[in-house]
Amino acid sequence: MSHDRRRALARHDKDGADRDSGGDSGPDRVEERFLRPFAVAAGDPDGSGPGPGPETLDLLTLVVAARTPGRSEWLRPEREAILRHALRARTVVELAAEVNLPVGQVRAIAGRMIEDGSLQRCGPSRPLARKDILHAVLVGLRSL
Amino acid sequence: MASADSEPAPGDTEAIPQAVKIIIAGGFGAGKTTMVASVSEITPLSTEEVMTEASYGIDDLGGVEEKTTTTVALDFGRITVNSDVVLYLFGTPGQDRFWFMWDELAEGALGAVVLADTRRLETCFHAVDFFERREVPFVVAVNRFDGADGYDAEEVRRALDVDAAVPVILADARDRASCRDVLVALVTHVIRGRSPALSG
Numbered sequence: 001m002s003h004d005r006r007r008a009l010a011r012h013d014k015d016g017a018d019r020d021s022g023g024d025s026g027p028d029r030v031e032e033r034f035l036r037p038f039a040v041a042a043g044d045p046d047g048s049g050p051g052p053g054p055e056t057l058d059l060l061t062l063v064v065a066a067r068t069p070g071r072s073e074w075l076r077p078e079r080e081a082i083l084r085h086a087l088r089a090r091t092v093v094e095l096a097a098e099v100n101l102p103v104g105q106v107r108a109i110a111g112r113m114i115e116d117g118s119l120q121r122c123g124p125s126r127p128l129a130r131k132d133i134l135h136a137v138l139v140g141l142r143s144l
Numbered sequence: 145m146a147s148a149d150s151e152p153a154p155g156d157t158e159a160i161p162q163a164v165k166i167i168i169a170g171g172f173g174a175g176k177t178t179m180v181a182s183v184s185e186i187t188p189l190s191t192e193e194v195m196t197e198a199s200y201g202i203d204d205l206g207g208v209e210e211k212t213t214t215t216v217a218l219d220f221g222r223i224t225v226n227s228d229v230v231l232y233l234f235g236t237p238g239q240d241r242f243w244f245m246w247d248e249l250a251e252g253a254l255g256a257v258v259l260a261d262t263r264r265l266e267t268c269f270h271a272v273d274f275f276e277r278r279e280v281p282f283v284v285a286v287n288r289f290d291g292a293d294g295y296d297a298e299e300v301r302r303a304l305d306v307d308a309a310v311p312v313i314l315a316d317a318r319d320r321a322s323c324r325d326v327l328v329a330l331v332t333h334v335i336r337g338r339s340p341a342l343s344g
Contacts, residue, residue, distance in 0.1 A: 059248065060163040060232065089160045091232070093220060097189035103218065104193050124162035126228050131338070133164055133229055134254065138331045140225030144183065144324045 057107045057114075057121075059093040066120045078109055082119070089122050161230045166327065167249050169236040169275070170259030171267020175287040175317030176235035177219050179259060182323045184221025184233060192217050193245065216242050236271070246274055255334045256282040257326055259317065262295045265303055272304055281334045285315040285326045309337075 057063070065086040073080035081099040092110060096103035113119035128136070168176045180188050193216045216237045223231040234249050250256070258271045268284075275282040286300050297312040306312065311329045316322040 060165060062160060062163060088158060091163050093191060094189065096191040102194045103191045122160055124228065125159045128162055128228060133162060134331060134335050136229045137164065137225050137231055137254065138328065138335065140223065140229070141324055141327045141331060144320070
């Protein structure tokens with residue numbers, strides 16, 4: 001990397017010096033500064049408390065409803081909305097956009113719902129090797 | 145625990161595609177959202193991440209730390225490649241300080257497009273630096289804004305000091321075909337980078 005760019009970075013970002021010397025530790029360190037607050041307690045008024053952390057869901061983790069919304073969603077509109085929108089497999093980030101909640105919150109609620117069996121994590125029907133994915137994407141993009 | 149009245153979801157019988165992503169990065173106002181909108185098959189969706197920023201660099205034992213809440217918008221589009229693969233395009237949050245979001249977006253990404261605005265080239269240094277450090281393959285797309293000076297791709301390459309193997313392409317974020325060409329160049333670059341015999 002050029003010295004010019006380094007200088008510009010250092011000017012631009014007060015963490016620049018740290019990132020330059022610390023390699024990969026920079027972003028990790030920055031991460032400590034941010035917390036995801038959940039005013040809706042992950043949709044759990046009956047609160048199971050902190051407990052074991054909910055499943056970690058990536059933005060593109062696919063989830064699908066394991067059942068239709070029922071009595072247990074009474075007064076839990078977030079869960080009901082998630083179940084309704086996940087009748088077909090959805091990525092977590094799409095679900096968040098569709099139910100209009102912050103993605104971190106949807107992740108937390110969906111994690112709990114996977115634990116209690118109302119949502120299922122699902123993988124692709126036909127898992128492909130990365131090489132095949134890249135070629136499929138290339139062909140698909142060319143035909144746009 | 146499924147209750148007695150639960151029904152199987154329709155999703156059970158449908159083919160579920162693999163979800164993959166490409167990151168569209170660049171400085172504030174470089175055209176990221178425009179580019180996502182130009183190629184997405186859906187109106188780009190938006191979600192947000194709400195963050196509490198705890199006070200930093202101050203002894204917090206007193207319990208008097210100040211917290212401010214920040215909302216980070218996350219826009220994304222989608223391209224159905226075929227029945228097996230769906231491609232998501234994520235614009236990076238405009239503010240540079242949200243590195244944690246960048247990390248998450250970059251994780252598992254096929255690659256990245258760095259949109260460069262020649263009027264403010266320095267605003268994409270962060271992105272170039274980030275993807276180099278993370279070894280995420282990327283291309284630089286020079287967004288040709290109306291009235292911008294006509295820099296050529298090589299001038300931009302020199303100014304950004306990117307590796308000779310990294311494609312630098314002139315593009316128009318508003319134009320679907322142009323954005324498609326950028327994405328094709330990226331995926332070609334990624335494929336080439338993965339086969340050592342073809343690289344160099």
